[in-house]
Amino acid sequence: MALILVTGSSAGLGLNTAIDLAARGHAVVVHARDSSRRPPEPAAAAWNGILYGDLADLDQVRDVAHQAAHFGRFDTVVHNAGALHHSDAVKVNTIAPYALTALMDKPARLIYLSSSMHRGGSTNLQGLETGAASYGDSKLWVTALALALAHRWPTTTSHAVDPGWVPTRMGGAHAPDDLTAGHQTQLWLATHPDVTPVTGGYWYHKRVQEPDPSAADEDFQARLLAALESHTGIPLHDRL
Template sequence: MSRSTTRTALVTGGNRGIGLETCRQLAHAGLDVVLAARDAERGRRAARAVERAGGRVRVEELDVTSRASVTACAGRLAGAGVEIDVLVNNAGVYPTDGFFSLDEATFREALDVNLMGAFHTCQEFVPAMTRRGWGRVVNVSSGLGALTDNVPSPAAYGVSKAALNALTLVVSDAAGPAVKVNAACPGWVRTDMGGSWAPTSVEKGADTVVWLATLPDSGPSGGFFRNRSRIDW
């Protein structure tokens, strides 16, 4: 892949866990990476690991819950001549409160980060993908939001991920066939969020995300995938 045809991927929540591993794997695959993090200093520290492995990475401060922050990030990238070809909506929170003990602030935070964050970034970056005739969007979701498997749970997390799955279908339809928009369930992964006892390594958890981010033009859109296989919504 020559420098002139290198794709650029933006990964939200890229400073740790599945997001950081996704940055590493995408860089290893030859993409330029924009590592987006709410805390820019944490983002810069995380980026060093990608750079040491030979990856090309740019750090951007980005709070996905703020439309102004997303717009400002897009403006800085445009000013630097950076076009986003691949968008990985990975930033997320995992509240575990039961429904009747769930307070409104926690519920709103889950929706703001897990759903509205992807809404903001998709509205900002996907139209340009459609105009250029190529793009990939991966929404990092969860089987805990799958309506066909169970009642979405824990309450705030499950509802927000079920809504993210619905958003995936909406964006896929709006973006057109040249932009592949899919949701990924990484599984229960050993990260700060998943815990040290989780059965899935972070490398395996990021694998389906990276696969969807690098789909060929014949690849699927509007699907929900785990272990590179389609699963029910």
């Protein structure tokens, strides 16, 4: 049994991921923006815990990390929470995953939600400071974060996942991809004992893909990590 955190798990892909993990007997800690969005418990199990906090607010991100610390070291953290609109996209999709990763003890496995739209993202990091970044920018940056950690933390596996354009609240009712398939890769990466590549993969429906070259560029990764540390004031130490 693994101890697993899934952020943004009040609905959609995050909730589906958390429910399936709990159904398989794992101890699942879920996260929601506030208590009004408490995730419904699966029929066969109860959540191991619930974290609350708005990931668009850095102070609340710090509090979520503090809440998470009460559960000890996680085996897997699935950074699923996402925002589509410019006002929150970079805060929720890039800054929050970085900050939580830097503040929490290193898990055995890290999974970050990306998107095919990362291929249209910009390597100009000015929008990280101003917040004037597109959804595609934020997904390029979180993909680069996932791949950077695969090199920086060799004892922790780190992957990025494109779940597809699925019919969730964010994706819209007419999104063409399969909703069930949208969380199966996360489920597999979180628990399967034999994944190839072991770390540093960009995945779509359990198949490894080539990400945008910028995401794998080590110079860009270094610039991104430096910008995230500068913006948040949170260094990425090699925690436990």
